[in-house]
Amino acid sequence: MKANEAHTKGVVVVTGASAGLGRSIAREFAENGYDVALLARGEDGLKAAKAEVEAVGQRAVYFTVDVADATAVERAAEETEKLLGPITVWVNNAMNSVFSPIKQMQPDEFKRVTEVTYLGQVYGTLAALKRMQPRNKGVIVLVGSALAYRGIPLQSAYCGAKHAIQGFFDSLRAELLHDKTEVRATMVQLPAMNTTQFGFVKSRLPNKPKPMGKIYQPEVAARAILYAAENDRREIYVGYPTVQAILGDKLLPELGDWVLAKTGFEGQQTSIPDDPNRPNNLWATIPGDHGAHGTFETEATDESPQLWLSMHKKELLSTAVAVGAVLLGRMALTKWFGHNGHSKMEANTITPKNDIRQSYTF
Numbered sequence: 001m002k003a004n005e006a007h008t009k010g011v012v013v014v015t016g017a018s019a020g021l022g023r024s025i026a027r028e029f030a031e032n033g034y035d036v037a038l039l040a041r042g043e044d045g046l047k048a049a050k051a052e053v054e055a056v057g058q059r060a061v062y063f064t065v066d067v068a069d070a071t072a073v074e075r076a077a078e079e080t081e082k083l084l085g086p087i088t089v090w091v092n093n094a095m096n097s098v099f100s101p102i103k104q105m106q107p108d109e110f111k112r113v114t115e116v117t118y119l120g121q122v123y124g125t126l127a128a129l130k131r132m133q134p135r136n137k138g139v140i141v142l143v144g145s146a147l148a149y150r151g152i153p154l155q156s157a158y159c160g161a162k163h164a165i166q167g168f169f170d171s172l173r174a175e176l177l178h179d180k181t182e183v184r185a186t187m188v189q190l191p192a193m194n195t196t197q198f199g200f201v202k203s204r205l206p207n208k209p210k211p212m213g214k215i216y217q218p219e220v221a222a223r224a225i226l227y228a229a230e231n232d233r234r235e236i237y238v239g240y241p242t243v244q245a246i247l248g249d250k251l252l253p254e255l256g257d258w259v260l261a262k263t264g265f266e267g268q269q270t271s272i273p274d275d276p277n278r279p280n281n282l283w284a285t286i287p288g289d290h291g292a293h294g295t296f297e298t299e300a301t302d303e304s305p306q307l308w309l310s311m312h313k314k315e316l317l318s319t320a321v322a323v324g325a326v327l328l329g330r331m332a333l334t335k336w337f338g339h340n341g342h343s344k345m346e347a348n349t350i351t352p353k354n355d356i357r358q359s360y361t362f
Contacts, residue, residue: 008058009033010088012229013080015067015124018045020195021143021218022093023052023292028222029089029229030058037080037087038062039073040094042285059084067094067120068112077127089229090128091141092121096282097158099203099268109202110157112282117161122168125185132183139229142169142187143221146237146245149189150256152212153264154205173234186228189246190221191239194300196290202280207269210296213241217302218292227311240306 012029016022018040026036030053038049038060046062053060061083063076080087096116098109125140132138148166151159169187176183192211195218203209216239224238237243249256279286293300 007033008035008085011035011037011080011084011086012089012091013037013039013077013087013124013128014091014093015039015065015073015120016094017049017062018042019200019290020197020292020294021190021193021221023049024218024222025091025093025225026060027052027056027292028219028226029091030056030060032226033058034089035059035084037076037084039065039067039076041066041281042287042290044287044289045291048289048291066116067123068115070119070123070126073120073123074127074130077131081131086135087128087131087138089139089141090124090132091143091225091229092124093143093225094120095143095158095161095197097155097197097201098282099154099201099205099209101154101204102156104204105157109282110160113157114161114164117158118164118168121165125168125172129183133179133181136182138183140172140183140185141225141228142185143225144169144187144189146189146191146242148187149246150249150253152260152268154268184232186233186235188221188225188228188236188238189242190224191216191242193218193221194294194296195292196294198294198296200281200286200290202282203274204276205269205274208272208274209268210270212264212267214239215296215300216304217300219302220304220307224307224311231311236307236310238307239304243306 009032012034014022014026014029014036017026017036017038019042022040023045026038026049030036035058036053038046038053039062040046041064043064046064050060050062061080063079065072065076067073077087094116096113098105098113100109121142125142128138128140132140142165144165145162147155147159148162151163166187169185172185176185192213192215194211194215198209198211201209221238224236227233228236237246
């Protein structure tokens, strides 16, 4: 047995682990007893993420990997199992985006975003399946978005990639069920988050890009992803805006088109002019350790009542059933005792009256 192996719940691989949500995911799993393999392009952030995992007593390794390279992803998976042991959970989190009107997008930009955001999850899934299926156990988490269902303006490449992930996930689930395997796949649909991506992505917007709508801290999503890995749930929505966007698109997609045409352009920009020549991470990394959080600290919330209800729905349902059974039982007893008590009261009341009348008569 390898050193510290007895003290781990398993081994998790996190892609896009150097910054933003991936950084929070790595910390969340480490704090809950997992050893972590960190995959990303930025070595500065990977080193810092490794130190954070080790600071809570878990083992960590990192690999400078572009998830658009299937061979590199496969090699990282192989090395992970040599160094840490069998992969228990694989979290496909890496992403990239371009903020731009479609009419200004370039073909190579669509290709790059698709390769990272969509094919990166496909390649990660293939590497995970190769190891999990022979063992007949393991969990693959695909990180989605409300935008996997409802596309928005100015992020066409990203929305298209997230839609593709959703279709891939449906196919994967059906095949796993057909194979009767214990390997699970789950997808977590996310809201707008305060991560580093808004300062990293390529943008043609006049002002700095921002998350649209209510903003959540990445730790909220990280908790949901850990929960998805440890509980048998097909899909988890994070935050009420995610629920609203997905259900709204299913019921009234035309209304969504109209609302986003009116609000989607200004809603994704701050009032601060952006530098069109600032560095972006579409093709290469931005050096440095950037952490997990973006620049929207004062606007972001670290709580989601909707997610709490979703994560505790079994307990809440059990409690509701128990309370309902008690109430029904009380109603039945009240009705039974009330009916019998009333009959006895009538008997005790009527007889004396008759007796009294008889006494007066005679």
